Structures are given as C-alpha cells and as structure tokens.
Amino acid sequence: xxxxxxxxxxxxxxxxxxxxxxxxxxxxxxxxxxxxxxxxxxxxxxxxxxxxxxxxxxxxxxxxxxxxxxxxxxxxxxxxxxxxxxxxxxxxxxxxxxxxxxxxxxxxxxxxxxxxxxxxxxxxxxxxxxxxxxxxxxxxxxxxxxxxxxxxxxxxxxxxxxxxxxxxxxxxxxxxxxxxxxxxxxxxxxxxxxxxxxxxxxxxxxxxxxxxxxxxxxxxxxxxxxxxxxxxxxxxxxxxxxxxxxxxxxxxxxxxxxxxxxxxxxxxxxxxxxxxxxxxxxxxxxxxxxxxxxxxxxxxxxxxxxxxxxxxxxxxxxxxxxxxxxxxxxxxxxxxxxxxxxxxxxxxxxxxxxxxxxxxxxxxxxxxxxxxxxxxxxxxxxxxxxxxxxxxxxxxxxxxxxxxxxxxxxxxxxxxxxxxxxxxxxxxxxxxxxxxxxxxxxxxxxxxxxxxxxxxxxxxxxxxxxxxxxxxxxxxxxxxxxxxxxxxxxxxxxxxxxxxxxxxxxxxxxxxxxxxxxxxxxxxxxxxxxxxxxxxxxxxxxxxxxxxxxxxxxxxxxxxxxxxxxxxxxxxxxxxxxxxxxxxxxxxxxxxxxxxxxxxxxxxxxxxxxxxxxxxxxxxxxxxxxxxxxxxxxxxxxxxxxxxxxxxxxxxxxxxxxxxxxxxxxxxxxxxxxx
Numbered sequence: 001x002x003x004x005x006x007x008x009x010x011x012x013x014x015x016x017x018x019x020x021x022x023x024x025x026x027x028x029x030x031x032x033x034x035x036x037x038x039x040x041x042x043x044x045x046x047x048x049x050x051x052x053x054x055x056x057x058x059x060x061x062x063x064x065x066x067x068x069x070x071x072x073x074x075x076x077x078x079x080x081x082x083x084x085x086x087x088x089x090x091x092x093x094x095x096x097x098x099x100x101x102x103x104x105x106x107x108x109x110x111x112x113x114x115x116x117x118x119x120x121x122x123x124x125x126x127x128x129x130x131x132x133x134x135x136x137x138x139x140x141x142x143x144x145x146x147x148x149x150x151x152x153x154x155x156x157x158x159x160x161x162x163x164x165x166x167x168x169x170x171x172x173x174x175x176x177x178x179x180x181x182x183x184x185x186x187x188x189x190x191x192x193x194x195x196x197x198x199x200x201x202x203x204x205x206x207x208x209x210x211x212x213x214x215x216x217x218x219x220x221x222x223x224x225x226x227x228x229x230x231x232x233x234x235x236x237x238x239x240x241x242x243x244x245x246x247x248x249x250x251x252x253x254x255x256x257x258x259x260x261x262x263x264x265x266x267x268x269x270x271x272x273x274x275x276x277x278x279x280x281x282x283x284x285x286x287x288x289x290x291x292x293x294x295x296x297x298x299x300x301x302x303x304x305x306x307x308x309x310x311x312x313x314x315x316x317x318x319x320x321x322x323x324x325x326x327x328x329x330x331x332x333x334x335x336x337x338x339x340x341x342x343x344x345x346x347x348x349x350x351x352x353x354x355x356x357x358x359x360x361x362x363x364x365x366x367x368x369x370x371x372x373x374x375x376x377x378x379x380x381x382x383x384x385x386x387x388x389x390x391x392x393x394x395x396x397x398x399x400x401x402x403x404x405x406x407x408x409x410x411x412x413x414x415x416x417x418x419x420x421x422x423x424x425x426x427x428x429x430x431x432x433x434x435x436x437x438x439x440x441x442x443x444x445x446x447x448x449x450x451x452x453x454x455x456x457x458x459x460x461x462x463x464x465x466x467x468x469x470x471x472x473x474x475x476x477x478x479x480x481x482x483x484x485x486x487x488x489x490x491x492x493x494x495x496x497x498x499x500x501x502x503x504x505x506x507x508x509x510x511x512x513x514x515x516x517x518x519x520x521x522x523x524x525x526x527x528x529x530x531x532x533x534x535x536x537x538x539x540x541x542x543x544x545x546x547x548x549x550x551x552x553x554x555x556x557x558x559x560x561x562x563x564x565x566x567x568x569x570x571x572x573x574x575x576x577x578x579x580x581x582x583x584x585x586x587x588x589x590x591x592x593x594x595x596x597x598x599x600x601x602x603x604x605x606x607x608x609x610x611x612x613x614x615x616x617x618x619x620x621x622x623x624x625x626x627x628x629x630x631x632x633x634x635x636x637x638x639x640x641x642x643x644x645x646x647x648x649x650x651x652x653x654x655x656x657x658x659x660x661x662x663x664x665x666x667x668x669x670x671x672x673x674x675x
Contacts, residue, residue, distance in 0.1 A: 220247025424506025
C-alpha cells in the first residue's frame with residue numbers, strides 16, 4: 001500500500017510503525033513525519049483502517065504506518081489484533097511507542113511487551129505540556145536508564161520533540177544509541193544513553209517455570225521471541241494458540257498439556273503476568289515522574305469532567321448529536337449542499353448534457369440506458385455518489401474530525417454506552433446510528449469505527465431495519481405532521497421494532513459483547529491542520545472505496561430493467577400490499593424506496609391525500625422498516641460479506657411486512673373507536 005511520493009530519489013528505506021493506546025497522539029506524530037495523510041486503507045482481511053505514508057529527511061525514505069489503538073499484545077478487540085498482525089507480519093525496523101506522559105503507569109506495560117517480543121522500540125513520552133499543567137515533571141533520562149530504551153519527550157500538538165524523533169530515526173542503526181531527551185521539556189534530562197537490557201516484569205516461580213518450559217519447546221518460525229510467544233500462549237490468546245498449533249505439529253500435544261496444567265485450579269497462571277507488568281510500570285513511573293506543583297485546574301478540565309456526568313453531559317450530548325450530526329450533517333450536508341449539487345448542477349446541467357452526448361455517440365438504446373438517462377452509470381451512479389452522498393460524507397468527516405480532535409468523542413461514547421448495552425452495542429455505536437438519520441449508506445461505512453465484528457454486524461442490522469435517512473424522515477414527518485395521532489403511532493411502532501429487533505439480534509448473534517474501555521483525553525481546541533488532513537484523507541478513501549458501489553448499484557438497476565425483473569417485483573409487492581390492506585399503487589412506493597429511499601418517500605407523499613389515515617400510517621411504518629435502499633444493500637454486501645448481508649435482508653424484509661400487518665390489524669380493531 002506504500003505510495004511513491006513524487007521527487008523522492010531511490011535509496012535506503014526504513015520501516016517505522018507508530019503504536020500505542022488510543023488518544024495518545026499517534027496520528028499527530030504520523031502527520032508530522034509524513035507531512036500529510038498519504039493513504040488510509042483496510043488492513044488485509046479486515047475492515048480496520050491503517051494509515052500509511054512516506055517521509056523523507058537526512059537522505060533516507062521512511063515508510064510510516066499509523067496502527068490502530070493497541071493496549072496490549074494480548075488482544076481483545078479487532079483493532080488490537082490488526083495492530084499486532086501488522087507488527088508481526090511486516091516487522092518494522094522501528095516501533096515508535098507513543099505514551100501519555102500523565103499516565104505512564106498505564107502505558108509502560110505495553111512497552112515491556114513490545115521489547116520482550118523482540119522489537120526495536122523508541123518510546124515517545126507525549127503530552128508533556130499537559131503533564132506540566134498537572135504539576136508533573138517526567139525525567140526521560142531516568143526512563144531511558146531504567147528501561148534500557150531510547151526515550152524522547154514531546155508535546156506533539158505543539159511540534160515539540162518532532163525534530164528529535166526525526167534525528168534519532170536518521171541515525172545509523174547499531175552500536176550504542178544516544179537519545180536527546182529534550183531537557184527543557186523533561187526537567188533537565190539531557191542526553192540519555194541506553195545501557196544494559198530493558199527492564200522486564202519478574203513473574204512468580206510457577207509462571208517463570210511454565211514460560212521457560214513452553215518456550216523451550218517452540219521450534220517453529222515466529223515473528224516474536226519464544227518467550228513472548230510462550231507468554232501469549234499461556235494467557236490463552238486464540239490467534240497465538242492457532243499459530244503454535246500450526247507451527248508445532250509434533251510438539252503441540254506436549255505444549256497443550258503444559259498450558260492445561262498451568263491454567264487449572266483456582267489460581268490459573270494466565271492471570272498473573274498483567275499484575276506483574278503493572279507493578280513494574282508503577283515502580284518505574286514512581287521513580288521517573290515527580291510531582292513538583294499542585295495541578296492547575298483549567299476550564300477545559302472542569303468542562304471535561306462535567307461532560308462525563310449525566311446531569312450535564314446528557315443535555316450536551318443531545319445538543320452535539322442534534323446540531324453537530326443531525327443539523328450539520330443531515331440538514332446542511334444532506335439538505336443544502338445536496339440540493340445545490342444535485343438540483344442546480346447535476347439535474348439542471350450535467351445530466352441533460354450527458355443524456356444528449358450519449359444519445360449522439362450511441363445508436364443502441366441498450367448502451368444509452370446503461371450510461372445515461374434515468375438509471376445510467378453516469379447520470380445515476382456518479383450523480384448519487386458525487387451530488388447526494390459526497391456532501392453528507394464530507395460534512396460528517398468534518399464533524400467527526402472535530403469531535404475526534406477535541407477529545408469529546410470518548411466522552412460521548414461513555415455517556416451512550418449504558419443506553420446501547422441492551423442492543424449488544426457499546427457507546428461507540430452512537431455515531432453510526434445517529435449518522436443513519438443523515439444517510440444510511442454512509443452510516444454503514446462508519447460502522448468500521450466499531451471495534452468488533454459482532455458490533456459492526458449489529459449496527460449494520462439496526463441501520464437496515466429502522467433508522468430512516470434524512471430524506472425519508474423529513475418526508476414522513478411532513479406527511480404525518482398534520483395527523484398527530486398517526487405520527488405518534490408511527491414513532492412508537494418504529495422505535496418498538498428497532499429496540500425489540502436489536503435486542504433479539506444481540507441475543508441470537510454468537511459471541512459476547514466486547515469490553516468497553518478507553519482512555520479519556522483532556523478537552524482541547526481542535527487543530528485546523530489535523531481536521532484538514534483527516535478529512536481530505538478520508539474523502540480520498542471515499543472516492544476509492546465507495547464510488548464503485550454506486551456504479552454497481554446502477555448496473556444492477558439496468559440489468560433488472562433489461563431482464564424484466566421490475567414488473568415481476570411490482571407484482572409480488574402488490575400481493576404484499578393487499579395483505580397489508582393497502583392499494584396496489586403503494587407497491588411502486590416500496591420498489592422506489594428500495595432503489596432510493598427518498599424516491600419511496602416522495603411516492604408516499606404523492607399518494608398521501610388519497611389514503612385513509614390507517615393505510616397511511618401502515619404504509620409509512622412498513623416503508624421505514626423495509627429493506628434499505630439499493631446503495632446501502634450493495635455496501636452491506638461489500639462491508640459485511642454476502643452471508644451476513646443476505647441474513648440481514650432476509651430478516652428485515654419479513655419483519656417489516658409482519659410489523660405492518662400486525663399494525664394494520666390493531667388499527668382495524670380500533671377504527672370504530674375514533675379512527
């Protein structure tokens with residue numbers, strides 16, 4: 001995935017991977033080292049994103065990777081597994097472990113693991129400006145001496161420490177490695193030298209004996225040291241066990257017996273390594289971090305603490321979701337910008353010109369319909385991607401970058417976590433679910449930010465089931481606003497099905513809910529440069545990844561019309577309408593709603609004056625819960641795979657019809673009482 005940067009002369013290349021917990025400044029350092037976000041893509045076999053770029057200084061080209069958040073090599077989340085795979089499969093020349101200087105005792109256990117695994121580690125103690133505000137001085141020379149590692153102090157948001165990091169990486173490999181410890185930032189640490197082996201946790205005798213016995217039996221080829229592999233195997237890490245089983249075919253039974261013996265009884269050995277690592281981390285941090293003044297309490301800290309308290313945080317959360325996501329993304333992006341691009345540009349200028357040009361160039365009606373006119377690749381696929389979804393995607397990326405850079409995103413997730421637990425989701429899922437009120441297709445893309453595959457499937461299911469996009473929601477509210485009772489029934493029914501269906505899916509879907517924990521960074525003023533880099537990189541990714549999806553959707557529509565599937569679909573939907581007690585004209589609303597949700601909503605708007613209230617509310621509920629638009633379905637296939645996508649469609653479609661039928665029967669029974 002490395003891209004060649006224009007103007008770079010061929011020569012030696014150094015692979016560098018930036019690792020660390022979330023919210024410690026990894027992406028900021030990546031931007032400093034590469035100058036920009038060069039590429040953002042999925043790591044092979046996953047939907048977890050990895051940013052890669054090139055930097056060049058001192059005549060050397062550096063291939064830099066910004067890995068997902070990593071708390072430990074003993075992985076829990078998909079993001080952690082992806083980061084570990086990148087390290088073990090690509091074996092970077094240097095790992096830059098970025099750590100929060102205010103919370104070194106929580107950061108250093110990962111440092112120990114990385115060193116024990118055999119990686120060359122540069123520890124960057126970041127956020128020293130915030131540490132100073134908290135009355136702390138971090139002695140990086142002390143850390144370097146105790147850890148046996150090069151250590152550099154930094155305040156990356158201010159650019160402090162970046163030149164030292166570049167200078168260190170450009171030094172010749174091998175020999176004794178001196179490190180400029182940024183004395184003015186770390187209380188006069190001066191120049192530190194790495195002497196002796198790195199500090200490593202000391203485990204109790206049974207644990208050390210088990211590790212030694214397992215490591216001695218490892219004969220295969222591993223990307224980490226035998227001791228590190230033995231440690232992960234002892235902790236029953238699934239991927240490590242699979243790897244050892246594959247590499248040690250003859251010795252595996254003996255290794256399995258050792259593991260079983262070590263982890264049986266009331267005090268299994270797999271629980272003992274983490275406390276030992278944290279004890280050493282606290283010891284090192286206590287020796288190298290001094291409290292020299294009482295913390296200065298800033299307005300940002302007070303506000304940050306208040307945002308975590310429901311009494312204050314929930315109203316702010318509601319305001320952020322409403323103004324930041326619904327109004328800015330759904331209103332400005334999906335409304336103002338879409339109207340400007342779609343109506344003023346494409347419908348009035350671009351599409352008519354394309355229709356005329358294609359008609360002149362191609363005599364065959366088949367090619368004309370494929371490329372242009374109502375469902376053409378250019379007039380529908382490109383228009384949908386550029387004029388309709390791109391403004392929504394762009395405004396969301398801006399809003400998301402602001403929330404991310406300000407430090408508010410973790411607080412938002414923590415507040416929403418309790419509400420989403422019954423649906424099998426963590427607080428992180430609030431972002432894609434809320435974004436679905438703007439555009440379900442783009443919200444399906446954003447489910448990539450969720451940590452586990454199970455969460456991504458559940459969120460995709462809820463988006464497909466009952467989260468109306470802004471166009472559909474706006475039209476539905478407009479149609480039902482004059483009938484308050486119908487609006488209340490529609491809202492209650494959709495919410496009930498959404499919560500009930502989500503709770504049922506969470507219980508039926510295999511696997512357990514991922515533990516939800518995250519570092520909560522301080523609130524900061526967002527950096528325009530960071531927002532710009534993140535937004536432009538994600539927009540470039542959008543064009544690479546999503547434009548083909550809309551072209552594929554247009555192709556499916558063209559094929560459907562070519563082979564006569566549309567009349568067949570209308571016939572089947574007419575039968576469904578009769579079953580729901582609706583006129584057959586509503587079948588066209590459902591079909592258009594599948595092609596594009598706003599088309600279906602517009603069709604319902606046209607039919608509303610001729611429908612009785614009971615039929616209107618049944619049609620509105622069924623349309624809202626109906627299979628999502630074609631672009632969202634195609635993206636579901638791309639993101640979740642054919643099996644999962646078919647399972648979601650196969651569940652949502654009958655559930656929508658069943659919900660509409662049950663509602664129609666209830667309304668029919670109550671019609672004499674005022675309906």
